[in-house]
Amino acid sequence: MAAEAPPAGTLVCRLADIADGGGRMFRFGAPEAEFRLLVLRSGDTCYGYVNRCPHFGVPLAARDEQLILDAHRSFRCNTHYARFGWQTGHCDFGDCAGETLPRVALKVESGAVMID
Ligand code: FES
Numbered sequence: 391m392a393a394e395a396p397p398a399g400t401l402v403c404r405l406a407d408i409a410d411g412g413g414r415m416f417r418f419g420a421p422e423a424e425f426r427l428l429v430l431r432s433g434d435t436c437y438g439y440v441n442r443c444p445h446f447g448v449p450l451a452a453r454d455e456q457l458i459l460d461a462h463r464s465f466r467c468n469t470h471y472a473r474f475g476w477q478t479g480h481c482d483f484g485d486c487a488g489e490t491l492p493r494v495a496l497k498v499e500s501g502a503v504m505i506d
Contacts, residue, residue, distance in 0.1 A: 393418075393425040395440075400505040402429060405436070405498055411461030413453050415441050415501040418496055427494055429503065430464050431505050436503050438494035439479045444486040 396418045404450035404464040408414050413499040418425045426441035426449055427445040441449050451457045464482075466473050472484025479491035 393423045395425055395427070399436050402427065402438075402496065402503040402505065405431070405503055408436070408503075411459070413457050413465065415449065415451065415457070415458055425448060428457075428465075428491075429496065430459070432476070434468050434498055436496045436498055437477060437479075438496040438505075439474075439491040442491070443469065443472060444481065444491070445470060445472055445484070446488040446504065452462065466493050 397469060402416055403414065408429060410428045410431055413430040416427045416429065428441040428450060430437045436440060443450055444467060445467065448469055450475055458468060463476050464473050465476060470485050472481050472483050472486050474491060479493055481487050481489050497504055497506040
């Protein structure tokens with residue numbers, strides 16, 4: 391069973407924790423049922439996606455530094471390099487072309503990034 395996103399209002403991080411055009415990965419819950427979240431930042435907006443590649447079901451990267459980002463445009467899976475739209479999570483190139491990463495609604499308030 392897929393882990394569920396944390397409830398609305400859950401603090402993810404501070405907006406300043408993510409560079410503009412950058413991304414970070416977060417984990418919530420117990421290890422056996424953790425929810426993995428990818429957050430991408432464009433200015434004061436953050437895009438959230440379930441961090442699970444539709445191809446093999448693995449996280450897009452092992453560490454934040456390994457995220458493959460084309461700032462504000464696209465991001466790639468680290469395993470076989472499927473490419474996803476920054477604002478849509480839609481895969482337009484690679485082994486899961488046509489699939490879309492589930493969106494996790496986020497909001498930014500007073501410099502805090504939260505689950506919406
Ligand atoms: S596991 Fe992501 S592209 Fe293959």
